[in-house]
Amino acid sequence: MSIMATTQPTPISRREADVIIVGGGFMGAASAFFLRQRGLSVILLERDMIGQYASGVNFGNVRRQGRYLCQLDLANRSRALWSQLPELIDDDLEFLPSGHMRVCYQPEQIAELEAYAAAPEARELALQVLSGKALRERFPYLGPEVVGGSYAPHDGHANPRLAAPAFARAARRAGADILEGVDVSQVEKTGSGFRVQTEGQGEFRSAQLLITAGAWGDRLSTQFGEPVPLVPRGPQMSVTEPLPYRLKTVIGVYTKREEEVVYFRQIPRGNIIIGGCHRAIPDMVSRRVSFEPQAMKLQMQQMRRVIPQLGNINIIRSWSGIESYLPDSLPVMGPSSQVDGLYYAFGFCGAGFQLGPGVGDVMAELLSTGQTSTHIDSFHIRRFAAADQHKSVAV
């Protein structure tokens, strides 16, 4: 027996729909839900289980600050939807608008935090940059190396394990066909739409096709002549035993050194969830990635740098998953530049969780109306077209 969880194929009732979604992560599940809200018929095909790879294993940040400014329009739209939970999907994702604190160790970084806070795109975030006495009074537990920080009062966190499955259940209740254990092998454009061939589960047809296959998204886009330089990585997460609930703000370190990038949040049950410092390289054949001991060492060290008093607590569990990264740290999102009726939403670079509901909403708007009111041009797949070699980041 493989240690991989076995997934039973879901019984198939329908082979054709307005939209086929390939990939049952947060983006796919939320898209299925919002497409049904707009009245389109939907079949979602997931190879393993809904939310199994990037969506279910990430840190759970519902964070807008620190994103590239070009992403904040989308993040704001998503944040508005987070406020409508749990009513929207009749399920609780444990969303807590706890505030988010981005701290730094270098005095010169305070100016960078201030510049970010002052950008017009960041206005809705209501950021407060703190240093010196104001910082110590507000966050007395921060260690002496922390010199400043940017506080986002409306950011927060939620439970990633629950998110994609909850959206998928809501989509299913609304009439979407959500099929697990269906492995897509080939996608192609036919005269009138798309044909999706699966391994042993037959073929499916639709007028429009949405690829939300995360770390496998590039394999499908390549079949349509649009390869992207996608790199899979395994986030590294650990969690402590339950402690009195004191750290009510999510904290993350702002630094250019990967090993210093620790972030953590405490849930009301008491456990502190810790992420960052390192990313592992997944085995894409077995679809497994381990939590590397090196990551835990770094997390332990960096945690104590931010909060030195965390002396005698225990880490009780760790995990990883498979995320997809692009060289400019922006996702691939929007219409294909090659094929009519084909859309993408993958490659969220370890920062997709907060965007999930917004991406679903925007993709549903795009597929049902052909356009969207949200700025997503920076994420267009054409930026990786062969002739276009620039890899600059639009900030």
Next chain:
Amino acid sequence: MASSRILIVGAGPAGVRCAETLVRHGLRPTLIDENRRDGGQIYRRQPDGFQRDYRTLYGSEADKAKALHDSFDRLRPQLDYYPDTSVWNLSGQRLYAHQHGRPLEFEFDHLLLCTGATDRVMPVQGWQLAGTFSLGGAQIALKHQAVAIGREVVFMGSGPLLYLVASQYLKAGASVAAVLDTSAFSKRLSALPKLLSRAPVTARGSLLLADLLRHGVSLHFGIRPLEVLGSAEHGVSAIRFARADGSISEICCDALALGYHLRPETQLADLAGCAFQFDELSRQWLLQLDELGRTSVPQVYAAGDGARIRGADAAERAGELAAIALLQDLNRGTPELAARQQQLQRELAVLSRFAEGLSEAFPWPARHAAQLSDDTIICRCEMISAGELRRTVQAKGTAEVNRAKAFSRVGMGRCQGRYCAHVGAEVIAAASGEALQKVGRQRGQAPVKPLPISLYAIDDEPAADTVCATEELS
């Protein structure tokens, strides 16, 4: 000359015999053990300064305990031995551990897992009250700390250990209020042909039973546990159970020892990527092993109760066989070793048959998991009840253990599912109508046990000592 770094985890009967065999063939393994002294759980050695003799401590097994301890003492100069060392992770050819608050890393070429077993427990309503112990825990309290878990103790569950520990308590002067066995006595009779493969052991078991009866201990077979009664302030006060005829009884006590045979400790093998297979008889996931103890991962071997629950005598032989497998893999096989292998395998066949007989005589009462009341706590770390798990299975449409863990938190706490995951799986299977095998197995995750966050503190440098378990081939 090429060297091979050999790491053995666990200094119980399997680990010690494994080490002994390797040393005898000119190798110098590194042996790491979580306990302060060798012997494992069954032949646990007393702390320094304790003076009880072997006969008192180990009863009929005194000679075996002494032989194993003596072997270890002779071996010790030829081993790199790390007691009190807790392993927390494994990655590639490197094992991560800590000893006395200091991180240790071991590089290895060959890994022999002799990690033993822990109690298999079935929850019962109220078992979270103070005074409820696992059966093995109750035994360790007696053996290691020379204390009883209570003044009036009820032993509940099933398996030979139930009677053994009850009689050990009796000998130690504790009052045994009752022994409540979920298996019907008739099961023992139908398993008798297999049990008679070791007639003297079976006879000793019968004597234990007779001894308990002679001391007026109340014995009940074929019972169903209903509730541990008591209060949060005063702990356990009584046990309520259904007798075989359906009538309900209560027995007063101030402590409960609960256990249903054992379950293998397989987290390290899991982290090493070893494959598992479902065992219908015990309803457990066991390591896939060849006849000598090779796992599915090259150069990783398993022996003892961590591999197959067959008891200490089998563990000694399985440890030796795993060492023989390793010697073969190093091209150090000899005709003598081949002959020894044949003999060990013959002996193990008998011991396996006996172990099978025990499993049949004292079966895991799977149906009780399906009957647990909704308010029975299943996961004591996270305090999740059977009802919450059932509701998760139904409302969220999941019948897979890792999914159900993600949604319900069963198995997500300090014990990492070591005590609750197998029962959780039974509850999920019953609630979903799926076969237990289909609901799957909870995946292991590091750290193997809770890991102090200060272990790798920068201010406490130097960094981990890296230990290379080396040996020179002559």
